[in-house]
Amino acid sequence: MIPIAKPLIGEEEIEEVEKVLKSGFIAQGPKVAEFEEEFASYVGTEHAIAVSSGTTALHLALLSAGVGKGDEVITTPFSFAATSNCALYVDAKPVFVDIDLKTFNLNPELIEGAITEKTKAIIPVHLYGQPAQMDRIKQIAKEHDLRVIEDAAQAHGAMIKDKMVGSMGDMACFSFYPTKNMTTSEGGMITTNNSHMADMARILRAHGEKERYKHEILGYNFRMTDISASIGLVQLKKLDGFNQKRIENAEYLKEHIKGLTGIKPPYVSPKVKHVFHQYTVRVKEGKRNALMEYLNQEGIGTGIHYPIPIYKQKLYQDRGYDDNWPETEKAALEVLSLPVHPGLTIEELEKIAISLEAASENLFE
Ligand SMILES: Cc1ncc(COP(=O)(O)O)c(C=O)c1O
Structure with missing residues (x-):
């Protein structure tokens, strides 16, 4: 995995x-x-x-x-x-x-x-x-x-x-x-x-x-x-190197995702240095969990950050929160984080790219 x-x-x-x-x-x-x-x-x-x-x-x-x-x-x-x-x-x-x-x-x-x-x-x-x-x-x-x-x-x-x-x-x-x-x-x-x-x-x-x-x-x-x-x-001495590797891995993933149907790479503001703690894509409505399962079966770990808006957590519902913010709700349904950490090898990146391509063809077209 x-x-x-x-x-x-x-x-x-x-x-x-x-x-x-x-x-x-x-x-x-x-x-x-x-x-x-x-x-x-x-x-x-x-x-x-x-x-x-x-x-x-x-x-x-x-x-x-x-x-x-x-x-x-x-x-x-x-x-x-x-x-x-x-x-x-x-x-x-x-x-x-x-x-x-x-x-x-x-x-x-x-x-x-x-x-x-x-x-x-x-x-x-x-x-x-x-x-x-x-x-x-x-x-x-x-x-x-x-x-x-x-x-x-x-x-x-x-x-x-x-x-x-x-x-x-x-x-x-x-x-x-x-x-x-x-x-x-x-x-x-x-x-x-x-x-x-x-x-x-x-x-x-x-x-x-x-x-x-x-x-x-x-x-x-x-x-x-x-x-x-x-x-x-x-670790602090290594931080800039770790971040550089994350940025390069993100660039690699973007190049392989940008042409695929149903998967949207993350937007990066031109004014910022994004250090890709997570590489989080948006997946076509209703298909996120299917993509997650597909990748997991292929041996690729994924994460949903975050599946439940904080105000919908029981802790907050019990305190009377009834917010329902539309962009947050949509994000919770669409986001999927892919591996981007600095320990990834080129073979692992290739495997992620190939699996995403196959998933896009099988699940979205
Ligand atoms: C956005 C955010 N805030 C706060 C925390 C809390 O940090 P910790 O897990 O070190 O208590 C985390 C980490 O999980 C986080 O991702």
Whole structure:
């Protein structure tokens, strides 16, 4: 089976982990500090705060941005549930607006219609590795005095012109889960240029302690370990190479898909560097699951990101959500992610291309 995702861990990562294990410093220590410094420098922000996951990064970012009980947070319903669940963690209310089906990202033109006096923040997601329309989103946020928290969990190294994803919002959150463009096993990072928010995130990450055993606010244990950070330091050096390979694989797939009936390759905005966390095609209505089954039988792993809009999840239905955004609904029925990870061989890419061609002829014509 050609897997839909595969972490690429080499001897260097193993050696660094071994060094940390032998050092005796295996919880948060010098390697986490070094990883934060390197990551901030890569993204181009003053601060980076390493945490235990992308989810805890989002949770702390909302708390650090002052989002809390009764506040509303505008976000996309077409994402992994962590994007909006973080608002629930802080007793705020996620408010969903539709995506633009072309890019699968939040449609900025719908944001203003959702703003109320309770709105406190906007969380755009750079879905599949393609940056959201940050200029427009930031402009709206400025006019309405809202915080912008980028969910960059899928977009390490993505850019809008010469600006890195993670450097454009008030804060940004990355995930280092093994399927992501770089990994630390589990792990996450917050980036920001706001010193106050950075301090808050650091304090909240470790039980609200400014000084040892002095707890002024309710904090958590959301720390990253030096074991994870040592993997992250090596992976960060490899990130641009991994992304380049993803981009080349995406280009190969596009060349082979563009003439096929029933399968539409992803749109890439000319202003951005898309880092293809996922290579997600749209499949002719009603045929997505058939294509998925066909490819799986051929030994090609696929993914549906995401089959259920967040507002239709039971968790949200139980909270009274009854949204029904048309572009999100259509995307949930049509999307199919194909393998694009940097571990793919040319033989595997060829197999994917040949199978897509055969599927298109058998299923759609
Ligand atoms: C868009 C998005 N946001 C948040 C997360 C949460 O990250 P993690 O799995 O590291 O908690 C993920 C990862 O699965 C994600 O894809």
